[in-house]
Amino acid sequence: MESTSQAAYRDLWAARVARIQQTLLQADVPLPHVQRIGSHNSHVTTTYTNCKLLWDCYYARANQHRGIDVQLSSGVRNLAIDAWSGPDTIWANACSNDSDDDGAPCFHHEGERFSTRVHDVMRHIGTWLTEPENQNEVLVIWVEDSIPTDASRTWFLEEFVSYLDKDYPDTSKPLTGDLIFGPSHLAAYFQGKWPTPRQLVAMGKRVVVSVKNPQNYASVFVGGVAATSLLFKESHIDKPGWPENGKFSGYPSCSYTGNSSALGLEWTEFSELKITDHFELPQHVLGWNELDVAGAVSCGFSVTLDHVEADPDRTAENGYNYYNSTMKPAVWSFYQGEPTDTAGNEDCAEVMASVGRWNDLACESVRKYACKKNLTTAYGPDAYDPSFWFVTSTSGAWSGGFSACPAGYSFLPPVNGWEAKKLANVISGTSNSVWINFTDRYQEGTWVVDRYTNWSAGEPNNAGGNERCVETLPTGAWNDTPCSDVRRHACKRVETCASGSACPQKWVLSAEGSWWWQSCPVGYTFAAPESAAESAELLAVTGGERVWVNRSSAEDVSRWEPGAYTAWDATEPNNYNGNEHCAAMTANGTWWDESCSVSRKLACRKSNTACTTAGCPADLWTLSTAARSWGVSQSGLLECPAGYAFKAPRNEAENAALKTTAAGQMVWLNYTDQGREGAWSSWGPN
Numbered sequence: 001m002e003s004t005s006q007a008a009y010r011d012l013w014a015a016r017v018a019r020i021q022q023t024l025l026q027a028d029v030p031l032p033h034v035q036r037i038g039s040h041n042s043h044v045t046t047t048y049t050n051c052k053l054l055w056d057c058y059y060a061r062a063n064q065h066r067g068i069d070v071q072l073s074s075g076v077r078n079l080a081i082d083a084w085s086g087p088d089t090i091w092a093n094a095c096s097n098d099s100d101d102d103g104a105p106c107f108h109h110e111g112e113r114f115s116t117r118v119h120d121v122m123r124h125i126g127t128w129l130t131e132p133e134n135q136n137e138v139l140v141i142w143v144e145d146s147i148p149t150d151a152s153r154t155w156f157l158e159e160f161v162s163y164l165d166k167d168y169p170d171t172s173k174p175l176t177g178d179l180i181f182g183p184s185h186l187a188a189y190f191q192g193k194w195p196t197p198r199q200l201v202a203m204g205k206r207v208v209v210s211v212k213n214p215q216n217y218a219s220v221f222v223g224g225v226a227a228t229s230l231l232f233k234e235s236h237i238d239k240p241g242w243p244e245n246g247k248f249s250g251y252p253s254c255s256y257t258g259n260s261s262a263l264g265l266e267w268t269e270f271s272e273l274k275i276t277d278h279f280e281l282p283q284h285v286l287g288w289n290e291l292d293v294a295g296a297v298s299c300g301f302s303v304t305l306d307h308v309e310a311d312p313d314r315t316a317e318n319g320y321n322y323y324n325s326t327m328k329p330a331v332w333s334f335y336q337g338e339p340t341d342t343a344g345n346e347d348c349a350e351v352m353a354s355v356g357r358w359n360d361l362a363c364e365s366v367r368k369y370a371c372k373k374n375l376t377t378a379y380g381p382d383a384y385d386p387s388f389w390f391v392t393s394t395s396g397a398w399s400g401g402f403s404a405c406p407a408g409y410s411f412l413p414p415v416n417g418w419e420a421k422k423l424a425n426v427i428s429g430t431s432n433s434v435w436i437n438f439t440d441r442y443q444e445g446t447w448v449v450d451r452y453t454n455w456s457a458g459e460p461n462n463a464g465g466n467e468r469c470v471e472t473l474p475t476g477a478w479n480d481t482p483c484s485d486v487r488r489h490a491c492k493r494v495e496t497c498a499s500g501s502a503c504p505q506k507w508v509l510s511a512e513g514s515w516w517w518q519s520c521p522v523g524y525t526f527a528a529p530e531s532a533a534e535s536a537e538l539l540a541v542t543g544g545e546r547v548w549v550n551r552s553s554a555e556d557v558s559r560w561e562p563g564a565y566t567a568w569d570a571t572e573p574n575n576y577n578g579n580e581h582c583a584a585m586t587a588n589g590t591w592w593d594e595s596c597s598v599s600r601k602l603a604c605r606k607s608n609t610a611c612t613t614a615g616c617p618a619d620l621w622t623l624s625t626a627a628r629s630w631g632v633s634q635s636g637l638l639e640c641p642a643g644y645a646f647k648a649p650r651n652e653a654e655n656a657a658l659k660t661t662a663a664g665q666m667v668w669l670n671y672t673d674q675g676r677e678g679a680w681s682s683w684g685p686n
Contacts, residue, residue, distance in 0.1 A: 018075025038078025250295020
């Protein structure tokens with residue numbers, strides 16, 4: 001149950017937009033490049049008082065004035081916390097539950113009388129993570145640890161990770177920190193390439209934790225899991241760290257002393273706004289200058305700040321306004337007060353030329369379109385490409401953006417402050433407010449980057465509350481309808497063909513079946529048109545017949561997305577005994593859900609290989625040498641041979657090819673709902 005203060009803070013403008021930026025807009029950005037808002041020394045706040053004597057409550061440097069529960073509700077997604085044990089914490093008189101202090105591990109602040117028990121801080125984090133509205137949130141925690149012994153590290157980590165568990169606060173179940181995404185998962189499922197927040201959420205892994213040196217925990221185990229498989233090294237997820245405030249040059253230079261080309265680093269982060277004293281007054285006398293937050297954000301940097309504040313009315317005793325120096329300049333997307341959904345009809349986003357910030361508008365309004373250059377990123381050398389953005393000369397309703405962008409460009413939004421600033425500069429001084437691909441037209445308040453759609457007027461309408469799959473109408477336009485209806489499937493050719501060359505037909509139709517039971521021929525896969533031209537090509541093949549296209553809202557009512565191929569047996573998945581969360585192929589090629597602890601060989605698909613109209617390569621699949629349970633082994637690695645990865649079939653042809661390779665053996669598939677019951681997905685890249 002959240003407190004009144006948490007509810008109030010969650011609804012503040014800056015808090016709402018901070019969540020939109022970090023959780024919705026950047027859901028498909030690789031995690032190191034997600035532009036985050038964090039709190040420095042998140043725990044050093046008078047909210048956490050565990051004092052035995054009045055004078056113990058004086059904190060010379062109170063970095064925050066809100067508790068972590070309110071920080072998280074305000075939009076903070078990075079927490080920087082210090083963990084200590086030993087003599088430095090004994091005289092703080094805060095960490096022990098009894099009168100005889102023993103220097104037990106606690107969250108501390110070096111050189112002063114601030115310490116608080118691990119429980120006091122972590123209960124706020126654990127509660128927030130398990131609240132229903134936060135199930136798509138990803139949190140990064142930096143632990144600045146100074147814990148000298150294995151015994152203290154074990155004590156600390158067991159306490160710490162018990163709150164980072166999907167079963168918290170149910171202490172009747174073993175708590176092992178299963179929400180943590182660690183180095184073992186990165187190596188096993190992503191081959192060392194960082195996933196996106198959406199991929200983490202699909203795994204049920206929503207917390208990334210770093211310490212100074214994970215090897216200090218080499219002898220520490222939590223619930224039988226090696227601590228080193230859960231903890232990243234601090235430098236792995238915190239670069240460039242803490243520059244000299246006041247030595248930073250904002251957009252377009254985006255540099256600071258010691259690094260003339262800061263843009264493009266992974267995990268880019270500027271830490272600390274200022275040092276403050278007990279009375280919340282900036283201590284410029286110490287030589288600390290405020291970080292130019294707006295300048296850093298315009299360069300795509302994350303910011304981890306002191307006194308993060310989403311309430312514009314909270315000021316220091318000298319009248320200093322924390323909101324104006326923290327959350328307000330950290331918001332780079334929607335304009336102050338937006339989105340508003342005026343008259344209940346503003347569901348599409350524009351960039352206003354007058355201010356360079358975003359506004360929600362009726363999707364039928366007329367604007368030009370912002371098009372982003374394909375294969376460019378705002379975190380690499382091509383970020384400086386002057387042709388990064390293109391604004392069309394044509395105007396129209398929001399949905400026209402998918403067809404309006406020229407070759408080499410796509411209708412997409414800025415995904416960080418750098419991209420937003422570049423686009424704002426393109427339209428500055430003109431009257432060209434432009435559409436960007438960001439909308440909450442499917443569910444109010446849930447903003448998404450959309451795909452091409454061709455909805456018929458008034459659709460999707462989810463008539464009867466059961467229309468979660470997409471068919472084409474005789475006109476070629478789209479309609480939502482129950483997934484159990486019987487239609488043929490639109491199947492698109494897998495391989496590409498050079499322009500003008502003779503090649504197989506691009507679109508064909510399968511046999512009839514429900515949306516889920518697709519049967520595309522070899523070299524084809526169940527698909528949906530991605531442009532108006534492809535819609536016309538498909539209509540020429542269907543001749544007006546109603547056919548399935550691969551778009552569904554079955555997993556998330558706010559998103560119409562392609563669905564994964566499945567071949568479940570008639571009564572599967574059934575989660576027998578409530579303990580079947582991993583998919584296996586049977587001898588006849590159908591899929592069952594089973595207990596993930598069962599030992600089987602793994603289905604390993606050759607990388608960068610697919611079935612074409614010429615057939616499936618004989619070496620498309622192989623099996624792991626050894627049988628094992630589903631998931632990461634103690635070594636942190638999966639057993640597929642070099643050039644192969646643990647995968648699931650993507651279409652019927654691949655399923656048939658795997659059946660042949662398995663030769664009657666029942667094998668594990670990379671398909672699971674361990675992250676969230678009923679939400680089946682593969683772990684790792686497609």
